[in-house]
Amino acid sequence: MLKNYFKIAIAVLRRRKFFTVISLFGISFTLTILMVLTAFINKVVGDDYPDKKRDRSLYITRLEEDGPTNMSSAGPSFYFLNHYAAGLKIPVKIAISSNFNGTNTYVNNKKIAVNYKYTNADYWDVLEYDFTEGKAFSKQQVENAEKVAVISTDMKNAYFGDESSVVGRYIEADNVKYRVCGVVKNVPITSYMTYSDIYLPYTVSKMDYNYKGYRGGYMGILLANSKSDLSKMHDEYEQMIQKIPMESKEFNRMYSHADTYITSYVDTGNEKQSGVLIVLTVIGVFAFILMLLPTLNLVNINITRIMERSSEIGVRKAFGASSKILVYQFIVENLILTLLGGLIGTILSIAIIKFINSENLIPNLELSLNLTVLFIGLIICLVFGFLSGVYPAWRMSKLNVVTALKA
Amino acid sequence: MLKHLFKLIWNKKKQNLLLISEMLISFLVIFAVFTLLIYDYQNYRKPMGIDYENVWVVNYNNSFNTDNTDSLNLFYETMVRTIKSLPQIKEISFSSDNTAFSQNTNTGGITIKNKRVDNINWYTVDDNYQKVLNMQMLEGRWFNKGDAVARDIHIVINSVLKEKIFGKNNAVGEFIEDRDNKTRSQVIGVVNAVKMKGDFAKTEPGLYSRTDTGSFRWLGKILVKVNPGTNAAFESQLYKMLANYMKNSNVEIEHMDNKLKSANYWYLVPMIVLLIVAGFLIVNVALGLFGVLWYNINKRRGEIGLRRAIGASGKSVSVQLVGESMILATLSLIVGSFFAVQFPLLNVFDLPASVYLAAIFLSVLFIYLLVFVCSLYPGKQAAAIYPAVALHEE
Numbered sequence: 033m034l035k036n037y038f039k040i041a042i043a044v045l046r047r048r049k050f051f052t053v054i055s056l057f058g059i060s061f062t063l064t065i066l067m068v069l070t071a072f073i074n075k076v077v078g079d080d081y082p083d084k085k086r087d088r089s090l091y092i093t094r095l096e097e098d099g100p101t102n103m104s105s106a107g108p109s110f111y112f113l114n115h116y117a118a119g120l121k122i123p124v125k126i127a128i129s130s131n132f133n134g135t136n137t138y139v140n141n142k143k144i145a146v147n148y149k150y151t152n153a154d155y156w157d158v159l160e161y162d163f164t165e166g167k168a169f170s171k172q173q174v175e176n177a178e179k180v181a182v183i184s185t186d187m188k189n190a191y192f193g194d195e196s197s198v199v200g201r202y203i204e205a206d207n208v209k210y211r212v213c214g215v216v217k218n219v220p221i222t223s224y225m226t227y228s229d230i231y232l233p234y235t236v237s238k239m240d241y242n243y244k245g246y247r248g249g250y251m252g253i254l255l256a257n258s259k260s261d262l263s264k265m266h267d268e269y270e271q272m273i274q275k276i277p278m279e280s281k282e283f284n285r286m287y288s289h290a291d292t293y294i295t296s297y298v299d300t301g302n303e304k305q306s307g308v309l310i311v312l313t314v315i316g317v318f319a320f321i322l323m324l325l326p327t328l329n330l331v332n333i334n335i336t337r338i339m340e341r342s343s344e345i346g347v348r349k350a351f352g353a354s355s356k357i358l359v360y361q362f363i364v365e366n367l368i369l370t371l372l373g374g375l376i377g378t379i380l381s382i383a384i385i386k387f388i389n390s391e392n393l394i395p396n397l398e399l400s401l402n403l404t405v406l407f408i409g410l411i412i413c414l415v416f417g418f419l420s421g422v423y424p425a426w427r428m429s430k431l432n433v434v435t436a437l438k439a
Numbered sequence: 440m441l442k443h444l445f446k447l448i449w450n451k452k453k454q455n456l457l458l459i460s461e462m463l464i465s466f467l468v469i470f471a472v473f474t475l476l477i478y479d480y481q482n483y484r485k486p487m488g489i490d491y492e493n494v495w496v497v498n499y500n501n502s503f504n505t506d507n508t509d510s511l512n513l514f515y516e517t518m519v520r521t522i523k524s525l526p527q528i529k530e531i532s533f534s535s536d537n538t539a540f541s542q543n544t545n546t547g548g549i550t551i552k553n554k555r556v557d558n559i560n561w562y563t564v565d566d567n568y569q570k571v572l573n574m575q576m577l578e579g580r581w582f583n584k585g586d587a588v589a590r591d592i593h594i595v596i597n598s599v600l601k602e603k604i605f606g607k608n609n610a611v612g613e614f615i616e617d618r619d620n621k622t623r624s625q626v627i628g629v630v631n632a633v634k635m636k637g638d639f640a641k642t643e644p645g646l647y648s649r650t651d652t653g654s655f656r657w658l659g660k661i662l663v664k665v666n667p668g669t670n671a672a673f674e675s676q677l678y679k680m681l682a683n684y685m686k687n688s689n690v691e692i693e694h695m696d697n698k699l700k701s702a703n704y705w706y707l708v709p710m711i712v713l714l715i716v717a718g719f720l721i722v723n724v725a726l727g728l729f730g731v732l733w734y735n736i737n738k739r740r741g742e743i744g745l746r747r748a749i750g751a752s753g754k755s756v757s758v759q760l761v762g763e764s765m766i767l768a769t770l771s772l773i774v775g776s777f778f779a780v781q782f783p784l785l786n787v788f789d790l791p792a793s794v795y796l797a798a799i800f801l802s803v804l805f806i807y808l809l810v811f812v813c814s815l816y817p818g819k820q821a822a823a824i825y826p827a828v829a830l831h832e833e
Binding site: 325 | 468690693
């Protein structure tokens with residue numbers, strides 16, 4: 033039966049080529065835009081370099097202190113993480129690192145903007161960077177405040193040029209000479225929690241890391257033993273926050289959360305509204321408006337096409353076809369059309385993604401069309417096809433046999 | 440003629456309803472796009488308010504540990520003298536973190552004549568700030584050394600704040616109360632407002648207060664005006680000098696024109712994405728309209744043939760068909776305008792009404808043009824129908 037429907041659908045599409053082209057154009061472009069958007073979100077959310085142990089990690093990025101007349105919010109300080117968070121029982125390791133900051137270095141009369149980040153030794157155990165050369169600095173080196181640095185591949189190319197090995201060489205940043213002990217694969221800036229050009233031990237930081245205030249420019253990653261410990265670890269952190277004494281008299285409440293990657297990533301600092309909810313709403317509204325016009329367009333075109341086939345429908349009804357069968361047939365035909373459009377859309381998305389990757393619009397951000405994206409694209413296709421086919425199919429089934437035959 | 444057209448449309452109201460709703464949603468989409476474009480364009484046309492070319496921003500943090508305010512001031516004053524002695528330096532000034540084109544914002548409120556005004560950008564700057572950025576004074580004067588020993592605290596406000604509080608009256612010499620309602624400040628000058636967030640940002644109310652002896656404890660930014668053509672070699676020299684002088688500080692030098700480029704991305708990227716998406720949607724709608732109209736006309740061959748046989752000219756036939764489409768467009772635009780006009784009436788997003796009204800006007804024009812172009816070819820097709828052939832088909 034489906035084979036017959038398929039044949040009829042192709043015949044109908046070839047009969048009115050102009051309408052087919054319009055429909056395919058609308059579907060394929062809508063799908064391309066949605067799929068590129070999905071690929072983007074998938075990359076930002078799903079890319080697990082370098083935090084490959086993401087499913088058993090919680091991220092602490094913000095500490096907010098509220099008082100009766102004011103509120104201050106920033107990342108937690110090194111002292112806060114080292115003293116309080118490191119004292120928790122469930123986490124096996126805690127990675128502490130600063131937010132990345134900018135400085136300059138001048139090499140060969142050229143200025144290079146450098147982003148640097150201070151980390152502790154456990155940072156390199158919690159996260160799994162790919163070292164193309166050398167290795168990370170050790171606990172001993174951190175304790176000795178040795179001036180060593182791990183640099184990114186881009187930094188190595190910008191500073192040293194075409195050298196094959198730079199471990200042991202010296203790189204000057206922020207007017208200090210550091211010895212390179214390792215080179216890692218690049219992290220795109222969209223992974224802002226782990227991105228940097230240079231990674232340094234926190235002990236060489238020019239700012240006092242023993243500063244006992246709770247807020248500073250650091251963030252922490254708590255690593256649990258297994259995925260099942262995650263919610264317990266979250267609760268343990270929340271309870272600890274409640275018990276910590278206030279820093280000063282001007283504050284009476286403190287908020288801080290150890291959340292999963294996505295929740296931390298979109299954290300806007302709003303305690304009342306979930307950041308994830310806001311992001312989902314915005315994306316949802318955008319996708320809805322994007323799909324609304326092409327759907328309406330398709331509905332219009334489909335109704336037009338049905339009216340054209342009214343005599344064919346009238347004949348079939350006269351021969352005893354029930355409305356249900358006709359509706360079913362039409363929806364299948366519509367789905368075939370949208371799937372065809374989806375195929376074209378997929379090819380277009382591949383082309384556009386290749387283009388975006390080659391133009392390097394966001395450095396090191398490599399979009400890819402993986403199974404998740406394709407699957408979501410397929411779902412969108414089907415939803416599309418169904419939505420734009422339902423109303424015309426219903427209209428068609430209501431056609432009066434006699435009037436249809438007379439026309 | 441119009442009454443007749445309306446009747447024809449009413450007869451096929453179900454099918455026309457879909458067309459009308461499609462046009463309506465296109466209108467709303469175009470309205471949104473035009474609003475954004477006009478708003479950004481209006482902002483772009485306003486003057487920047489500062490000369491940002493050849494201005495560098497030095498980020499540092501105060502690492503000179505001392506309780507003695509005098510030695511702190513001496514430390515930085517010596518640094519300023521050393522910097523100014525360098526050949527390429529024209530002028531330097533200290534500033535709070537909310538410099539132009541940065542992501543930092545510092546806002547507060549003031550009270551004046553028992554009325555509270557909030558969301559004012561608060562800048563703490565020194566006497567040379569106006570010279571470094573070449574800001575234009577509209578009334579009164581900028582800060583000078585004499586303000587340090589004045590009886591009241593002296594402040595400078597910008598044109599946006601001045602209009603908000605004083606309207607067209609003179610502002611120099613007036614008093615305002617600080618955010619905590621304790622200290623009184625006197626306005627000594629009005630400066631032209633600056634588009635602090637980029638070319639496409641709007642000017643916001645701003646208040647400038649003068650640095651005092653204790654400010655060096657927390658200040659972290661220096662604006663440096665250099666001669667045009669200063670290269671990276673000199674910048675490296677300046678950088679080394681600063682880093683060596685302030686030994687425990689992280690130093691970074693940024694160029695203000697690069698900061699402007701980054702700040703503009705926040706406006707340009709959404710605009711470009713919106714344009715691409717809207718462009719695709721409109722092409723889609725145009726093709727759809729075209730197809731549907733063309734099909735409709737094909738269905739009415741008999742009716743058109745009859746009209747031609749009775750004596751209607753080809754031109755009147757196409758006029759009738761195009762007229763029908765324009766009436767459909769008008770119906771949808773009436774509903775659309777009703778929704779769109781709510782925006783300026785309710786002052787949504789605090790955009791000036793002129794932006795919305797201009798956007799409505801342009802969107803209406805655009806939709807009319809779109810419908811006209813889409814119905815032109817089918818109309819011409821209809822006019823080319825031979826009455827004998829058309830009637831024969833019946």
